[in-house]
Amino acid sequence: MPIAATGVNSLFSCGQVVSARHFSSGADLPPHEAIGMPSLSPTMTEGNIARWVKKEGDKVSPGEVLCEVETDKATVEMECMEEGYLAKIVCGDGAKEIKVGEIIAITVEEEGDIEKFKDYKASSSPSAESKPQSEPVEPKEEKKEVSKAPEPTATKTEESSQSGDRLFSSPVARKLAEDIEDYLSSAAKGSKKEAAAAPGLGYVDLPNTQIRKVTANRLLQSKQTIPHYYLTVDSRVDKLIKLRSELNPMQDASGGKKISINDLVIKAAALALRKVPACNSSWMNDFIRQYHNVNINVAVQTEHGLFVPVVRDADKKGLATIADEVKQLASRAKDNSLKPEDYEGGTFTVSNLGGPFGIKQFCAIVNPPQSAILAIGSAEKRVVPGAAEGQYEIGSFMSATLSCDHRVIDGAMGAEWLKAFKGYLEDPTTMLL
16 A cells, blocks of 8 residues: 655655555465554664554545654655555554554454454565575585595594594583573573663663664664774854854844754855865765765754754855744754654764853764764853954854864865864954955
8 A cells, every 4th residue: 555654734646655455375464564663864774653543444535644653764654555454553652763664553454354364464575575496405405525634532532423523622611602602592682681770779761762763773883893083173153152142133034044053054064165165075985976065964863863954055145044944953853853854864963062052172973974063062262362462352162173084075175174164253244255
């Protein structure tokens, strides 16, 4: 049964929906549709059933919502596109970690066929159900001649027979084999048990959302496979703060969103990428892909996990437009209602822990397949030398750390990008040119 997927309160097309039409292999199974867990984003490998809107036995029509699926990015609605009856719900409300393609429900065309699926047991995937399983064939044993080196009689302590060959082992070898077997056995058992807390220690186990699991896996892979290095600069941002204070009254008067320091950082980063396009690239093993579009992902922390919605063509947009888009995307991220087009296609990421949390400086992990991520710290006032000898003045400085994939961005290239970025922050009027 073809399925459409919609974000909660908003419609969009799904990426891959696994659905297959099956015909009866016996008198007890009439023609039916096996609906599989759909793939609703490029990074999705499994999903959860939040709740079923339809119940077993209900008639379903095109456009009606069958259930809500929690993906790695958001909670989405699955819609039916053909008429029929929901004969069997295989994975009920709250079902967790359902692999993409695994059967979650069965539909039939005739109402009278519903009862025949009362005791239906699904296979692991729709394709597996449609293919008859063949009898396992015992592999033929092949006799191989084993050439043995002369055996020192001093180590012969045990004799056994396997297919006519004589095998010998020393006490040390036998003990080592036993230790290895014990270790593997205990490791296998331990992996299936929950981690035990220390005696008398109170705790609560919080279940991980799909987005948190995917984020964890992607960042682990990034840190393990991407050769990170870090470059940090301090920029004097007095002029940037002054420009913001001059622009926001105009925004208030026109009914626009207030421009934040982060909006100015996004614009500066986008222009620096346009000036140093080599940093707007991805490692593709056999080649480096350099992008023509400058799409900036903005890290947004929510109670559901970390989201990175994208501001497309940020180098071509004005500050008022960027401010409005960022606030809308952040709101949708917190509501868990982002669409795939809201977070896919980014070429560079900005993460700001300075403004919201007062973090002075930090190093972020590259968001693959991108090659760089910018970590913004808080602005702080410092005493600096004045124009004349013996004079001092107070200036505002902000730390920025660029994390780079050394396969794509070498040290000199990263430094060139930071120089351009610093120039835009310290003289923000150049962003208007």
